[in-house]
Amino acid sequence: MCDPSRLCRWLAMIAALDNDPPANTDPFGEGADRVAVVAALRAKLDGDVPDLRSCSLAALARLGALDLATRTRLVVALDDADPDIRGHAAMAAGTLVLDDAVEALVARMKGDPDGEVRIHATVALGAIAAPRSLPALVDCLSHEGYPALDNPVDDDEFMASWEVEAQALKALGKIGGMRALPALLAVVEDPELDDLQELAIQALARLDGEAARQAVLTRLGGEDARARRRAARALVQLPEIAAGGGRLAPDLAALIPQLLDDHDPLVRIGVIRALGACGNRDYIVPLVGLLVSRDTEVREAVVAVLMQRGDAALEPRLLELLAFRDEQVRQAVVRVLARIGGSTSVVPLAALLDGAGGELQRDVVRALSAIGEPGAERELLACLADSDADIYVRAEALTALHPGDGEDNAARSALFAAIGDSDERICHAAATTLANFDSAAVITRLIEVLAVGGQTQEAPVPEGTVLPPEIVDWVRDSAAADPATSTLAAMLAAEPEGLAGASEPDAEDGEAPARVVAAKLLGLLGTADSRVPPALIAAAGTGFPDLRAQALATLAGFEDVGAVAAVVAGLAADQPAIRLAALATAETYAATAETVAGASALLDDSDVDIRSRAVRFLVHCGGEVADKALLHGLNDAETDVCREALRGLTAECFGDPQRDATLALLFRPDASLVRDVIAALRRVADGRSVVRLMHILSQSECIALHGICIDSLAGILAPGVDGTSEVA
Structure with a gap:
């Protein structure tokens, strides 16, 4: 066995054997590297270490190795003395869709003494879906999965024969063919096989034949409740429905009214989903x-179908249903109306807000926001004035508002007032909504808030604004209209001269949440406004950590050279949040000597996140700076920093030092970076790393590392992109 502590010396020795790059350095083609790896893995199948043999089988499957020698060896492995090898060989045959293995897999399914192997063999037959395996699968069903071969351990109730039979049913459904009909019907009609009948009816529905179709419809219209339920769930599998967009045959169409009125909600749900899949209006x-319907699941199934369709012709009937007293029914209708998006729904929906419960109120304001048409301002303003309203309702109400152009500016006033709110959700909703109508005014307001913070929360009513008297009276007469919790009440309570002579706030008030929110929103809404960068640079120079950090982070969306000095200062700040924001923003600007020096110093920062971000920024700078940062990151003690360096590796900055450090990470005792290293080596397409792994794989004294080498070679050379080779 190889002592992991000797790994660095071992890698140095391997490097000495590999002074010149191999002739073929493209590990993605069918070149020498890949052929050699497949041959080496195939040779491992003849070894005496079971885990490595199993690992090699899985690797060959990932590599998509379909050469004659490999196919032959996999078939031989299906007859191995070790059940684990037989099971892995069956899985590999299924993954490779190995037609050569069908007969051997049938033999395993019918007679292997190990239940897991029989299950894997049956699954593989379904994956291969060879028509010639159909008789064997039918035989499997007729013999109930060969229960005589089961060998329960410790009185375990699980019997492999049941799973074998279930997988045979799935395979028959995939292969199709009317030869499977008698066997499937036998399962459906056998009361002793109740636990398999769901799979059998699903397989029947997928068969493309009238006899199979009639078998499903017979059970759909029968008296047996469970059979009717299963048939209803299988309806979506019928070819005439699965194809979508067609009309139902007369015999099935005649059953629909009866089934939609069935006393069993699961039958109704199955039919509803089938009608939605059919797609015919x-x-x-x-x-x-x-x-x-009083049944929630039935109602939700209908909502799902209607929302998928979004048919405007349904709107009149849906509006009639808003008269129902049941709030859950109203909620369902409101969600569908929101999907349809018709302007005629605005007034009826707005009328629901008066006296609605919290959940219905939330759905209504969401619907009004989604529809995006004016007409509900009075009701939405009343929601904003209600201190008991849910914060999400208030935010959605602001999003749904449409400010008037002159005759009715109450909505505009409410939006302006909310831009100074300390809750980010409220401020964001108000600013983004008003920006659709008057973006310059919003930017002005946000810059104002950024400068003076909490003192801007009570915005002046713009000149000429007159709130409707009934709204004013309603708010002032309401005991619940508390200015501390109600945006509109706060607006009405504000003194017009509140902002006159406003000065920089005291230290305890200077970092009001509204200032931080304003800095964030300016990055979202003000990227085209030249007034924004100077305001953010000024905020980045204050003594308030959260505000500085957010202002620096927002500057990443601009390219103002004046921000470089603020970034450099941020890199040297005492607070980690400011240093982190400065690093993120530095990536926006061309590297300067000052930013590179500041970021390089942070490679040894005590904060892991900052070290990771420093690596990312310096890699972004390219050249020798990137090379040094990558090597520093690859040798960091923290996994997250190493992972960031692995993400930054490219073929251009993958020299011998980086290669040695990367391969060393592959063999860390905790194996925490295996996937990341594989993804990096795959991305840089480094043939020399493949050669080194092959060298290690050939050395018997380092057998403890062979499993990692096998997995790595498969991940690096596998065709396409799979989840295993992606960086987590």
Whole structure:
């Protein structure tokens, strides 16, 4: 066995053997590297270490190795004395869709003494889906999965034969062919096989034949409740429905009214989903009436279908259903109306806000926001004035507002007032909404808030604004209208001269949440406004850590050379949040000697996140700076920093030192970076690393590392991109 502590010396020795790059350095093609790796893995199958043999089988499957020698060896492995090898060989055959292995897999399914192997073999037969395996699968069903071969351990109730039979049913459904019909019907009709009948009816529905179709419809219209439920769930598998967009055959169409009125909600749900999959409007319209169902799951199934369709022709009928007293019914209708987005829904929806419960109120304001048409301002302003309103309702209400151009500016006033709110959700909703109508005014307001913070929360009513008297009276007469919690009440309570002579706030007030929110929103809404960068640079120079950090982070969206000095100062700040924000923003600007020096010093920062971000920024700078930063990051003691360096590796900055450090990470005792190293080596397409791993794989004294080498070679050379080779 190889002592991991000797790894660095071992890698140095391997490096000495590999002074020249191999002739073929493209590990993605069918060149010498890949052929040699496949041959080496195939040779491992003849070894005496079971784990390495199993690992090699999985690796060959990932590599998509379909050469004759490998195919032959995999078939031989299906007859191995070790059940683990037989099981892994069966899985590999299924992954490779190895037609050569069908007969050997059938033999394993029918007679292997190990239940897991029989299961894997049956799954593989389904993956290969060879028509010639159909008789064997039918035989498997007729023999109930060969229970005589089961060998329960410690009275375990699980019997492999049940899973074998279930997988055989799935395979038959995938292969198709009417030869499977008798076996499937036998399962469906056998009361002793109740636990398999769901799979059997699903397989029946997928068969493309009238006899199979009639078998499903017979059970759909029968008296057996469980059979009817299973058939309803299988409806979506029928070819005439799965194809979508067609009309149902007369015999099935005749059953639909009866089934939609079935006393079993699961039957109704199955039919609803099938009608949605069919996609024909003639079958969708009648579903609207089911929105009044008392069964929540039925109602949700209807909502899912109607929202998928978004048919405007349904709007009149849906508006009628808003008269139902049941709030859950109203909620369902409101969600569908939001998806349709018709302007005629605005007034009826707004009327629901008066006296609505919290959940209905939230759905209504979301719907009004989604529709995006004016007409509900009075009701939305009342919501804003209600101190008991949910914060999400208030935010959505602001999003749904449409400020008037002159005759009705109450909505505009409410939006201006909310831009100074200390809650980010409220401020964001108000600013983004008003920006759609008057972006310059919003930027002015945000810069104002950024400069003076908490003192801007009570915004002056713009000149000429007159709130509707009934709204003013309602707010002032309401005991619940508390200026501390109500945006509109705060607006009405504000003194017009509140901002006159405003000065820089005291230290305890200077970092009001509203200032931080304003800095963030300026990055979202003010990227085209030349007034914004100077305001952010000024905020980045204050003594308030959160405000400085947010202002620096927002400057990343601009390219103002005046920000470089603020970034350099941020890199040297005492607070980690400011240093981190400065690093993130530094990536926006061309590297300067000052930013490179500041970031290089942070490679040894005590904060892991800052070290990781410093590596990222310096890699962004390129050249020798990137080379040094990558090597520093690869040798960091913290996994997250190493992972960031691995993400930054490219073929251009992958010299011998980086290669040695990367391979050393592959063999860390905790194996925490294996996937990341594989992804990096795959990305840089480094043939020399492949050669080194092959060298290690050939050395018997380092057998403890062979498993990692096998997995790594498969990940580096596997065709396409799979989850295993991606950086976590």
